Amino acid sequence: MAALVVRSSFVSCISFVLVLGACESGDDTVAPGPGDTPASDVAEDTTGGGGDTSTMEDTSDPTDTPLPGDALDSDTAACTPGTKDICYSGPAGTVNVGSCLAGERVCDADGAGWGPCEGEVVPVPESCLTAADDDCDRETNESGGGCVCVPGAEEACYEGPDGTDGVGVCKAGLRECNASGTAFGDCVGMIMPSVETCETPLDDDCDGAANEEGSACVCVPGASGACYTGPEGTADVGLCLTGTQVCDADGKGYGPCTGEVLPVEETCSTPDDDDCDGVDNEDDAGCICTPGDGEACYTGAAGTESVGVCKPGTMICNADGLGYGACTGDIVPTLEDCTTPADEDCSGAANDVAAGCVCSPGATEDCYEGPAGTEGVGDCASGTRTCGADGRAWGECLGQTVPGIESCVSDGDEDCDGDANEAGEGCVCVPGAESPCYSGPAGTDGVGACVGGTQVCNAAGTGYGTCDGEVVPATETCETPVDDDCDNQVNEDGTGCSCVPGSTAPCYDGPAGTAGVGPCLAGTQVCQADGSGYGACTGQVQPVAETCNTDADDDCDGKTNEEGAGCVCLPGSTDSCYTGTAGTAGVGACATGTKVCNAQGTAYGACTGDVVPVTETCTTAADDDCDGQTNESGTGCVCVPGTSESCYGGPAGTAGVGACKAGTTICNSQGTAFGACSGDVQPTAETCNTSADDDCDGQVNEDGAGCVCTPGSVASCYTGAPGTEDVGPCTAGTKTCNSMGTAYGACTGDVTPVAETCNTAVDDDCDGQTNESGAGCVCLPNSTTSCYSGAAGTENVGPCKAGTKTCNALGTVYGSCTGEVLPATETCNTTVDDDCDGQTNESGSGCVCVPNAVTSCYSGPAGTSGKGQCKAGTSTCNAQGTQAGACVGEVLPGTETCTTTIDDDCDGQTNESGTGCVCVPGTSQSCYSGPANTSGVGICKSGTRLCNGQGTAYGNCSGEVLPSPESCTNTLDDDCNGQLNQGCPTPTYAINVKPIYQSRCGGCHTGGGSGGTNFGSTYVDTQKASSHCPGKVVGACTVVRMTEGSMPQGTANERAVIQAWIDGGMLQ
Incomplete structure (x- = not known):
């Protein structure tokens, strides 16, 4: 058999053909094989015989089933009985082209050959009565078949000159194909060019211009x-x-x-x-002017007009218009009066310094005449001064305090240098002032009972008196919980103390792990009078044998009524139960019941109230046999009696489309079948006089029913010239469908173009233009618009502005421009841009500055103004605006000195190294001479040092605390390395938790109490504040809870007391 090569896109199309009956391909050529020509649709294999005309074979799969026409594939060739195959007997290259389709054949029952090819469509002569490719040559109704068009088809037509269709009044019409499809009929409805007329504004000759010159039209009549x-x-x-x-x-x-x-x-x-x-x-x-018109005038100095009290007057134009009269009503500058708030000399500032005014009469201000830098330091303070009656000078500074001689009998800073009673004045302290003191051994202040006292400065301020109120170390005693010898241990071993006499502690003699479980509780023991030990344990509750008739844990083992006591359940208690088949409880109608425990708690009674499976019935909707299915087929049930469901007897796919809808069917009383379907609506013939889809095909009043429109329906319509609808006032109207639905009535209510008029703002001819030049319109009658006749670029610059002009009543011309302000000659005596060039009083007008205006000035080096003491002054322009005055009030750089904190040379640095300054005399700074990173760690802290009187060096560092060797007798970080008591023995503790109650002042509550402060593994109750026990180190009542192996936590004093208890054996 000749092997054939078929394009993969064509092969993939085969399954699509079987389903839909058609498959188009854009190219039916195949890849050529040996000996084939490129034009061949079939590529032969040289190893096979010739004569294979099928295009369905694919050489990529040698097992493909051959088609009729193959050398080894005839109708009598052996095949598998009942198997199906694709077949086609038409000419090569026509399958799936146009109307042609492949069919299907079935192998005979004896496997001896193939049956006939069913369903194939092969080429037939071309007919021009349809739009199909009948002869399957990829052309439809081609000229060779005598076809010109599809009978009854319409197309646009136009017989006018090229380029005129759709121009002016010209438009295309329609022509219809005759019944044989051999030719089109006449072109109906087209409009072609005609001779241009002047009587209408239309483009009659369709050349794109209406009433053009060539048509002899000059204008519209x-x-x-x-x-x-x-x-x-x-x-x-x-x-x-x-x-x-x-x-x-x-x-x-x-x-x-x-x-x-x-x-x-x-x-x-x-x-x-x-x-x-x-x-x-x-x-x-x-x-020069209009007779009788007034003009502003001013006779004062240039630059003073409209400044302060000064204002212009008025001069009137003479009757001949050739000049103005005298200026009357203007106010010119006078001598400044400092006692009023007015600017009488019109300088731009009221009561200004330039006019001799220093202050406002009677006004007050702060004043200070002491050395710079002392105001507000120590006792020094500012005073007040009052302005004189004429406003030209300030009075005496009253109430100020300036530096005096330092006294050490007061705590004031009389010389205002920032230090009170400094060493240079022989002062040690302020007379009568108190200071803390302590004479005990170093490291004992604040440890145990030891506290510091107070010393008072003598009357001369040269020294302190005795230290009152201090408590220094004494011999340790066992009767109190106090650290008497201030060694951070309380009642330590050397004193023979076991506990504090009269103090209490918890106790328990039951088995380990039972205290606090069930009813078991710890009791209490009291320390004996000599402190040598505790007495008997009272109030404890220990375990007893478990009983099963209560819900108590009698033996304190954490279990209630356990099996060892013979208990099965709690007497009288209930539990759920079920006697049906396993897996059916809770399924369908089946449910659990209840069983009750007997009075001895040894067993449950019978199960009551449970529902177990029964035989399934089909008269209910319940799952009677509890198998998860209701009325299943094995019980003969089809439906639940009396229930209903949807039904429909019409063609498939029409229910719910158009007027068609489903009905209802009801299950019979035996549940064996549904009754007849009632209430369904099935398709009827389509009618044209309703808007319903009668035949339920998804279309309403379709062409087959002869419908053009829905009877009585309304549609939009327009009879004006094309392109004018919705332009200007032109709008569409409406037309109504007749009662048969076969045609629309006349168009009513549409607005079409009329001749353009010039006296409205309406586009009468609907051409997109309003009052256009063809209508003789220049503007809208009586409308106004902006106007300006000044030089280009001057409008809205300076005082120049546009005016307005009004259109005449005919809309043919605008009136004169009124209200505009035009450029004038620039003058130097105002701040106005007279010539509207964007510059005021420019050099061309001889101006240097605004007359009498005050501006900032500075003559020092660039970059120094505003730094240190340097500041700008002011300069006042002369009356003619031709020259700026001298710079007044500026402060320039001076030589840097190191005895002040001022930047004298204005370089942004104060007392810099180039001036020999190290620091500001009398100022202090922090200092520290210990190892790096130890300041602020443990006991170590920084001190201070003072700058000498010349500012050339700092003095010694005083008040600093440096590292010392670590001591195990306190809880301080003596060597300032961030660790406490490193290298010291670590205490151990015998038990996990044991509360200890210590009374300092009496009246303390017991049991831990409220007001406790959490310190991690240590809890300290400070309900009694230290104010109840003056001079004591720790709170009045302390409760300690320790975790085994932990270190004491809390404040230094609290840790010391706790450590003392540990060392004294009180925590054991």
């Missing part, structure tokens, strides 16, 4: 347009106005120009531009 016969450039300037001319009836010209205003000779007696040259009352007409 009756339309009006603007006109003007005056000199060029004078229309709508000044008093001159354009007029109006109307188009003649034939549209070939305009009538005379009416309403225009032409230029006349300029006169000074009116403010108008009579000659329409854009200038009112210009110089060449001899005009």
